[in-house]
Amino acid sequence: MKGINMIQLAKELGLSVSTVSKALGDSHEISASTKKRVNELAKKYNYKPNPFASNLRKKKGKQIAIIIPDIVNNFFALAVDGIEHVTMAKNYDTFIYLTHESLEREKALLEHLENGLISGLIISVSSGREGYGHFQEFYENTKLPMVFFDRVPDLLQFPKVISNNYESTFDATARLIKAGCKRPIFFSTQEPLFTNMERIRGFQAALSSAGLLFSEDMIVKCSYDMDQNYSALRKIFLSKKRPDGVFASIEKFAISLYQVCKDLEVNIPRDVKVIGMNNLRTAALLSPSLSTVSQPSFNMGKEAATLLLKMIEKKTYAAANDIIVLKNELTIRESLHA
Amino acid sequence: MKGINMIQLAKELGLSVSTVSKALGDSHEISASTKKRVNELAKKYNYKPNPFASNLRKKKGKQIAIIIPDIVNNFFALAVDGIEHVTMAKNYDTFIYLTHESLEREKALLEHLENGLISGLIISVSSGREGYGHFQEFYENTKLPMVFFDRVPDLLQFPKVISNNYESTFDATARLIKAGCKRPIFFSTQEPLFTNMERIRGFQAALSSAGLLFSEDMIVKCSYDMDQNYSALRKIFLSKKRPDGVFASIEKFAISLYQVCKDLEVNIPRDVKVIGMNNLRTAALLSPSLSTVSQPSFNMGKEAATLLLKMIEKKTYAAANDIIVLKNELTIRESLHA
DNA sequence: TGCAATTACGAAAACGTTATAGCGGAAAAC
DNA sequence: GTTTTCCGCTATAACGTTTTCGTAATTGCA
Numbered sequence: 001m002k003g004i005n006m007i008q009l010a011k012e013l014g015l016s017v018s019t020v021s022k023a024l025g026d027s028h029e030i031s032a033s034t035k036k037r038v039n040e041l042a043k044k045y046n047y048k049p050n051p052f053a054s055n056l057r058k059k060k061g062k063q064i065a066i067i068i069p070d071i072v073n074n075f076f077a078l079a080v081d082g083i084e085h086v087t088m089a090k091n092y093d094t095f096i097y098l099t100h101e102s103l104e105r106e107k108a109l110l111e112h113l114e115n116g117l118i119s120g121l122i123i124s125v126s127s128g129r130e131g132y133g134h135f136q137e138f139y140e141n142t143k144l145p146m147v148f149f150d151r152v153p154d155l156l157q158f159p160k161v162i163s164n165n166y167e168s169t170f171d172a173t174a175r176l177i178k179a180g181c182k183r184p185i186f187f188s189t190q191e192p193l194f195t196n197m198e199r200i201r202g203f204q205a206a207l208s209s210a211g212l213l214f215s216e217d218m219i220v221k222c223s224y225d226m227d228q229n230y231s232a233l234r235k236i237f238l239s240k241k242r243p244d245g246v247f248a249s250i251e252k253f254a255i256s257l258y259q260v261c262k263d264l265e266v267n268i269p270r271d272v273k274v275i276g277m278n279n280l281r282t283a284a285l286l287s288p289s290l291s292t293v294s295q296p297s298f299n300m301g302k303e304a305a306t307l308l309l310k311m312i313e314k315k316t317y318a319a320a321n322d323i324i325v326l327k328n329e330l331t332i333r334e335s336l337h338a
Numbered sequence: 339m340k341g342i343n344m345i346q347l348a349k350e351l352g353l354s355v356s357t358v359s360k361a362l363g364d365s366h367e368i369s370a371s372t373k374k375r376v377n378e379l380a381k382k383y384n385y386k387p388n389p390f391a392s393n394l395r396k397k398k399g400k401q402i403a404i405i406i407p408d409i410v411n412n413f414f415a416l417a418v419d420g421i422e423h424v425t426m427a428k429n430y431d432t433f434i435y436l437t438h439e440s441l442e443r444e445k446a447l448l449e450h451l452e453n454g455l456i457s458g459l460i461i462s463v464s465s466g467r468e469g470y471g472h473f474q475e476f477y478e479n480t481k482l483p484m485v486f487f488d489r490v491p492d493l494l495q496f497p498k499v500i501s502n503n504y505e506s507t508f509d510a511t512a513r514l515i516k517a518g519c520k521r522p523i524f525f526s527t528q529e530p531l532f533t534n535m536e537r538i539r540g541f542q543a544a545l546s547s548a549g550l551l552f553s554e555d556m557i558v559k560c561s562y563d564m565d566q567n568y569s570a571l572r573k574i575f576l577s578k579k580r581p582d583g584v585f586a587s588i589e590k591f592a593i594s595l596y597q598v599c600k601d602l603e604v605n606i607p608r609d610v611k612v613i614g615m616n617n618l619r620t621a622a623l624l625s626p627s628l629s630t631v632s633q634p635s636f637n638m639g640k641e642a643a644t645l646l647l648k649m650i651e652k653k654t655y656a657a658a659n660d661i662i663v664l665k666n667e668l669t670i671r672e673s674l675h676a
Numbered sequence: 677t678g679c680a681a682t683t684a685c686g687a688a689a690a691c692g693t694t695a696t697a698g699c700g701g702a703a704a705a706c
Numbered sequence: 707g708t709t710t711t712c713c714g715c716t717a718t719a720a721c722g723t724t725t726t727c728g729t730a731a732t733t734g735c736a
Contacts, residue, residue, distance in 0.1 A: 003454075005692055016716045021694060031714060046479070048453035052394040053692035056721045061390070063433075071422075072415045080409050084436050093455060095401075096434040098422050105426075115386035116341075117431060141384070258623045280620060285596045287625025343722055354686045359724060369684060391722035394691045 004045045013041055024049065064308060065095040065118045067109060069126040069151070073251055074279040075297045076124065079149065082301025083122060090309055101191075101224050103127040110138040120145040120312045122304050125153055128191035132156055145311035149304040150295070154194035159311070161304045161324045163295045165195055168328035169202030172275045172293050173247055177210045179273050179336050181245030185218045185236075187253040199249050199277070218243075222253045229256040237264050237272075244272055251278035258286060274335040277328075288334035296326045342383045351379055362387065402646060403433040403456045405447060407464040407489070411589055412617040413635045414462065417487065420639025421460060428647055439529075439562050441465040448476040458483040458650045460642050463491055467530050470494055483649035487642040488633070492532035497649070499642045499662045501633045503533055506666035507540030510613045510631050511585055515548045517611050517674050519583030523556045523574075525591040537587050537615070556581075560591045567594040575602050575610075582610055589616035596624060612673040615666075626672035634664045 006024075010017045015034065023030045023038035030038075041047075055061035066083055068076045080096065087094045095118065099106045106126050111134075113121070121144060123135070132153040139146060139158075149161040176184045186203045189196045200219065207214045220236065222229050233256055236243065248254040254276035261268055268274055268288055275291045276283070283290040303324050348358045353372065361368045361376035368376075379385075393399035404421055406414045418434065425432045433456065437443045444464050449472075451459070459482060461473070470491040477484060477496075487499040514522045524541045527534045538557065545552045558574065560567050571594055574581065586592040592614035599606055606612055606626055613629045614621070621628040641662050 007692075017692090018694080018717075019715055022715090025694085029714065034714080046452070048450075050394070050692050051453050051455050052390045052399070053721090054694075056388070056390040056394055056723085057692080057694045059721070066434075071409070071418050072412065074410065077410045077415050080434070081436065084409075084434065088436070091450075093433050094435075095431050096404075096418070096422065097432075098419065098426070112386075112429075114384070115389050117389050255619055255623065258620075262623070281593055282596075282618060282620045282624060285593065285600070285625065286620060286623050287627075289625075345722075355722090356687075356724080356726095357685055359722095360685085363724080367684065372684080388722050391691090392724075394693085395722080395724045397691070 004047050005050065006047075009038070009041055009045070009047060013037060059116075061117075061119050062091060063093045063095065063118050064120040064122065064305075064312070065097060065113060067097045067099060067106065067121065067123045069099050069101045069124060071096070071098055074281065075150070075251065075295060078279055078297035079124070079301035079304075082298040082303075083305040084301075085298075086302055086305040086309065092309065099126040101126045103131050107134045110134050114138065114141050116142070118144070120308045121147070122301075122308055123148050124151045125193070126151070126191070128193060129153070129155060129197075130192075145308055147304045147308045147311070149300050151193050151195050159307055159322045159324075161300050161307070161326070162195070163300065163326045163328045165198040165328070166202040166205075168293045168330060169199040169247065169249075169277075170206045171202075171330055172277075172291075173203045173206035174210065175291075175330070175332065175336060176245040176247065176273055176275060177206065177212065179245075179269070181273055182212065183218070183241070183243050184245030184247060184273075185220055185243040187246065187248040187250060187257070188219050188221050189250060190221050190223065196249060199247075203247060222250065222256075224252075226252065226256060229253060230260060233257055233260040234264065237261070237266055242266075242272075246272060246274045248274065248276040248278075251276070251280060254278055254280075254290060258290075268335050269337060275330075276335075283331075284333060286335075291333045291336045292331050293328050294331065295328050299326055342385050343388065344385075347376070347379055347383070347385060351375060397454075399455075399457055400429060401431045401433065401456050402458040402460065402643075402650070403435060403451060405435045405437060405444065405459065405461045407437050407439045407462060409434070409436055412619065413488070413589065413633060416617055416635035417462070417639035417642075420636040420641075421643040422639075423636075424640055424643040424647065430647065437464040439464045441469050445472045448472050452476065452479050454480070456482070458646045459485070460639075460646055461486050462489045463531070464489070465491075465529060467491075467493060467532065467535075483646055485642045485646045485649070487638050489531050489533050497645055497660045497662075499638050499645070499664070500533070501638065501664045501666045503536040503666070504540040504543075506631045506668060507537040507585065507587075507615075508544045509540075509668055510615075510629075511541050511544035512548065513629075513668070513670065513674060514583040514585065514611055514613060515544065515550065517583075517607070519611055520550065521556070521579070521581050522583030522585060522611075523558055523581040525584065525586040525588060525595070526557050526559050527588060528559050528561065534587060537585075541585060560588065560594075562590075564590065564594060567591060568598060571595055571598040572602065575599070575604055580604075580610075584610060584612045586612065586614040586616075589614070589618060592616055592618075592628060596628075606673050607675060613668075614673075621669075622671060624673075629671045629674045630669050631666050632669065633666050637664055 006017050006020050010020045020038055023035045066080060070076055084094060097109050132155055135153055135156060147159050152160040152162055204214050237260055246257060248257055266272055277293045279294050279297050283292045344355050344358050348355045358376055361373045404418060408414055422432060435447050470493055473491055473494060485497045490498040490500055524538060542552050575598055584595060586595055604610055615631045617632050617635055621630045
């Protein structure tokens with residue numbers, strides 16, 4: 001029974017299309033008995049309203065989009081899981097788009113999505129602080145609800161879901177120092193992301209509150225290319241001023257670090273103490289087990305999606321430049337203390 | 339300039355809507371000069387054709403869907419990455435749906451997608467061999483192109499992208515035996531998936547070709563609940579007939595195994611040798627480093643998407659119950675030899 | 677020069693919904 | 707007993723495209 005539509009349903013029921021439409025929409029204008037008749041026949045024929053026709057007419061649909069830099073990263077995978085958890089429950093269809101850290105791709109995507117395909121947008125940005133114009137422009141052009149999570153454009157007024165990066169990095173760095181580090185370094189992203197800046201702030205604050213001096217070369221900017229990271233780290237650990245502590249703000253970089261240390265026979269934690277910020281399920285099984293600050297990724301996704309759907313359905317929710325802050329979790333393992 | 343449409347464009351150009359539509363579609367009926375005029379004005383107003391109207395009229399769109407059991411699993415994340423790589427390039431929008439290993443969810447999803455939202459489907463099934471009816475039914479009802487990858491319904495005639503599970507499991511098992519294992523066990527999925535059965539076949543064949551006896555209790559069915567796996571494995575490793583080798587056919591299970599061995603102080607590889615089938619980026623960094631059979635996940639996704647888009651666009655591609663087989667890669671690390 | 681073929685466009689009918697306005701008839705109100 | 711209200715339903719016009727068919731003007735061909 002391919003492609004049965006409302007018109008055929010109406011004909012068979014001896015009703016008008018409008019009545020059928022309203023019946024299926026559970027309108028109060030329609031009597032219970034006809035509603036029943038309509039729904040039964042619809043079920044019998046396995047009738048499914050055509051979403052294109054419906055969206056076209058209503059100028060609104062139940063489709064949203066996720067834009068993230070990367071999916072091969074436990075943090076984002078978990079976040080997507082969280083998002084899907086709520087969109088699924090509310091019968092929304094979810095597009096996924098990956099930017100692979102490319103600002104160009106991100107811009108192109110947003111421009112594409114101005115066609116009206118979606119009714120809302122969940123984003124984790126790939127661009128630095130200077131490159132936020134396209135988000136604002138997208139919003140001006142579409143007025144669509146948007147929620148940012150984790151990597152948020154701090155300078156723009158949009159609802160955001162983040163975690164307490166400043167505090168947790170402060171705490172983690174303090175632990176490194178307490179464990180004896182005099183010269184910890186910080187693995188940073190290339191782009192000047194807000195998330196990353198907050199972490200750097202936490203790092204610096206912890207240093208200064210312990211009476212240690214911060215210097216620019218403590219911030220190591222990592223590339224998105226694993227090989228390049230490997231050689232950069234190798235160079236650092238072969239240099240004279242070898243660091244004795246590392247806060248690795250990104251999943252990939254912790255992995256590269258472990259490889260370098262293994263190859264150079266730099267002992268963790270004796271020679272260098274490490275805390276990584278990530279959601280690796282294998283953190284506890286690494287050699288040595290990796291101390292981590294892990295983000296509540298699943299819940300961040302969940303919160304972001306819940307907020308977005310609220311905005312779309314405008315139940316009670318009005319303006320929206322809320323910022324929801326969830327807590328990261330610090331887990332100390334062997335990479336800090338032998 | 340929110341929501342400019344063809345009608346307004348046509349009006350401003352002094353042309354009819356049909357001419358504008360054809361011009362934008364680069365129809366041969368339209369002169370080069372008017373095409374140019376139309377395109378320029380369209381660009382000026384940042385005009386984007388409404389996909390709902392267009393899809394409704396054409397009864398076809400540029401949206402496809404991915405249905406997978408899980409995204410928090412490097413294999414699937416990489417596959418999605420591969421899929422997105424090609425859909426992106428061809429300007430398709432990609433929905434993502436997660437079944438979380440639930441046959442019910444899978445069925446509900448397929449039923450939902452009968453509404454015509456998508457033009458094609460890429461699937462990795464969550465159901466066992468007996469539960470394939472819904473795929474067939476979906477196809478009958480929609481006639482939509484579908485491509486399966488990795489976890490494929492072997493009994494149905496659909497195009498598939500898989501990896502050489504039989505051979506690579508055979509080889510891996512042979513290596514376990516060669517390293518001295520007399521009583522290796524196999525960590526299997528709950529559901530009787532084809533993928534898994536192929537691996538078991540390879541396992542058995544390797545045993546028998548080495549003159550070892552296979553017994554049913556060598557197959558350990560694992561749950562999707564990590565805690566449950568932990569206790570099950572614990573029990574096995576506390577029993578008298580402790581295995582001396584493991585082939586872990588699923589990512590999660592290798593992780594549980596490492597935890598159990600760590601806690602019980604069972605030494606890998608001295609007491610038990612391990613090869614895991616997964617795409618963990620941290621495999622080399624585990625303690626001891628984990629020998630793996632890794633699947634070409636990214637490429638599997640890429641191939642599946644390429645095939646699907648070919649089918650959708652029916653360029654030269656006609657029927658399609660192709661099976662594309664890619665090769666897994668065996669990497670031996672410390673978990674096999676100290 | 678005469679006729680067919682081609683070129684470049686327009687009118688109008690789809691595609692399958694939803695929303696607005698309206699309309700009989702019955703119940704309620706005066 | 708007339709007017710008003712409400713109930714349950716229908717007719718019809720959108721929503722923004724694409725496509726089919728038609729047509730006037732131009733070109734090609736003999």
